Amino acid sequence: MMLYHDVLIVGGGLAGLRAAVGLCDKYDVGLLSKVYPIRSHSIAAQGGINAALANNPNGKDDTWEKHTFDTVKGSDYLADQDAAELMCQEAIKVVYEMEHWGCPFSRFPDGSIAQRPFGGAGYPRTCFSTDLTGHVLLNTLYERSVFKGVKVYPEWFVIALVNDGGQCHGVIAFDLKNGEIVPIRAKATLFATGGYGRVYFYSTNALINTGSGIGIAYKAGVPIKDMEFVQFHPTALIGTNILMTEACRGEGGYLTNKDGERFMKRYVPNAMELAPRDIVSRSIQTEIDEGRGLEHPLGKYINLDLRHLGAEKILARLPGIRNICLDFIGIDPILEPIPIMPCQHYSMGGIDTNERCETDVKGFYGAGECACVSVHGANRLGGNSLLETIVFGKLASFAIDEYLQNGEIKTDEGLLMSRKEEMEKKIHGLIREGKEKPYTILADLSKTMSSLVGIFRKKEELAQALKNIEAAKERYRHVHVSSPKLHMNHELLNAVELEYMLDVAHTIALGAHLREESRGAHFRRDFNARNDTDWLKHTIAKIGKDGEPVISSKKVMITKYQPMERKY
Amino acid sequence: MITASEYTFKILRYDAKEPEAEPFFETYRIKVLTGLTVLGVLLRIRDEIDGTLSFRSSCRSAVCGSCAMVINGKIDLACRTQVATFGSNTIVLEPLPNFEIIKDLVVDMTPFWNMYEKIKPYLIRTSADPEKEIEQSEEERSRIDQFVNCILCASCYGACPVLARDPEYAGPAALAKLERFALDSRDERPASALDAVNDEKGVWGCDTILRCIEACPKDVRPTDSIVSLRKKLIKHKLFGKGIR
Structure with missing residues (x-):
């Protein structure tokens, strides 16, 4: 069996759905999703989406240019400024579009979309729907895709991207329900597969966020970019690491140490709790490392205190946070502070794309968290990730439309069939006797990443991480899966994804080891300042003939914001 | 400890x-x-x-x-x-x-998604969209709040005694979704849009014994939406009223 679509979209989150909605009237579109689209990780985003609507009484003179400046400064000047400009301009249009499609945003008394302050932003421009903004946006786009009749393949997983001489021919997919390996031919393929949070042991991300899409593209010879830039969110619930939105601080929440001190005044007195995430995470980690954290059987922590906001505001603006605290740690934030620690949250790096979502490979596109345009550079601002998914999902649909209009595109069935046979052999090869279970390798890998490639990094630890990853790759050769049945075999899925996660982790650690400076979320204790002379450039990793990464660099696009010291 | x-x-x-x-x-x-x-x-x-x-x-x-x-x-x-x-x-x-x-x-969740798709789970408008947002007061927004919170986990569908005897019944989640749109001040679907659920397979099939409310992990009250949709249908029949 072989399937065909003009456009194949992989990923049913916001970026994938937005692209599908934009293309399905004109083309035969198929959307593959590892889970039902509505289960995608976009659903878990809480705080909001940035757009300079200037609705907030305290932000009437906000503009997309100011949004761009905040984004570029927040990125520690590693963002490509033309792409950031485009995103911030488009922001206003896509927020209105989502509203017209039914998104139930919270409102100001004049009936306009409500906006709240967020970290690193000079204006209160984060549009939101209580603290369930990802939930409402994903529901709205899914509803739109139902209205448009988008063809969805739920619980289908891509196991290989098929490229040949710089041209993409489609993918080899795995139908989890039926346990079948199916080649899918397509003129254009878009990956919107999400981030790589789960290569870290401590992560706010869903279990599905393995980054395997990035690994699949990399294995197929597509360059990937800036992998060393990993965002650590300041406030994750201890134990489960569930996200406590930045909106907690946007609405006025405090961070306090064991002495009850609002310690941010010693780090960033002007911005306090609303400094950008990289800076707040380092401040929290420093408090904990220097003995001013609090103790809990689940680990050391800092308090996120919302009590002074009062029950009414918490119930109106942060109801989801309250429910999570009640469900998962038995704490009511109206009455008690929330115990938090920083942990992995977002992947700034990813598939190297331009502002048209194009990659090095013709017919292959990337959008959303799996892509690196780069609009976030070395550190993403809160409220810009939901924005990126929708804007670049939309722009991908424009670019793909142009590509399909411009002449004949030949896809090679024979190539797909031979790749399918290879993948069949590989999958059956995993079902065998062996001494390694996928989860033990992943547990060791992710612990290495959390302890040695974390918030604070240094050369010796990064070198050790690279050794550990090499050892994990060696162990992977002996991995085995228990059941010979292919359908609904989640252990098999884990084993397949693990191979790609090993490459993703490798490129993160390698990029971090090579980049001898501190910029945004990448902080080197042994090189603790930004170095624009040597390092104002993107890191590019491409798989070499021997399977090892080959590293090169790429220029950062600067338009009108000259790099300067990043002070808040 | x-x-x-x-x-x-x-x-x-x-x-x-x-x-x-x-x-x-x-x-x-x-x-x-x-x-x-x-x-x-x-x-x-x-x-x-x-x-x-x-x-x-x-x-x-x-x-x-x-x-x-x-x-x-x-x-x-x-x-x-x-x-x-x-x-x-x-x-x-x-x-x-x-x-x-x-x-x-x-x-196999297919029947659940089929019911969801059947009720037209999206904003329907006949007037042209404004350049900026369609205005909505926070009070109007809050009316749909609990139905917006639905995560489509199908807990209610699994708990429903009507579905246990009639698999063709629309089920609590789909009807709650319909109410989410029927209640939205921006939605302009005609009253006839409710015809699809105006029978024993729709709102009149519910036993109103609240199992769905009990099962919902997100405090959504599907039975309330079903009762409200019934009222809208009756008002429309008796007084020719629109659905809001």
């Missing part, structure tokens, strides 16, 4: 691809920290004890709706249920009722 205890998990096993094999309960004994969730235990069982076990999961924070199942006789999300909340150290897990089983705890 967090302590570890030995638990016995009895999990329903079945594979629709081997219909001759009867469903059975498989027993797993595992030592877990008492703070662990049912999903946490399931992941450990699959990783460490039995890689053949199938169940769905993703967000592990009660927002994605993947892991609804029957836990000691009660429907809930496995990710938000702590093992220590039961009086006993034996926990029985079964797949959601009112669905065909695909494998173990994984059910």
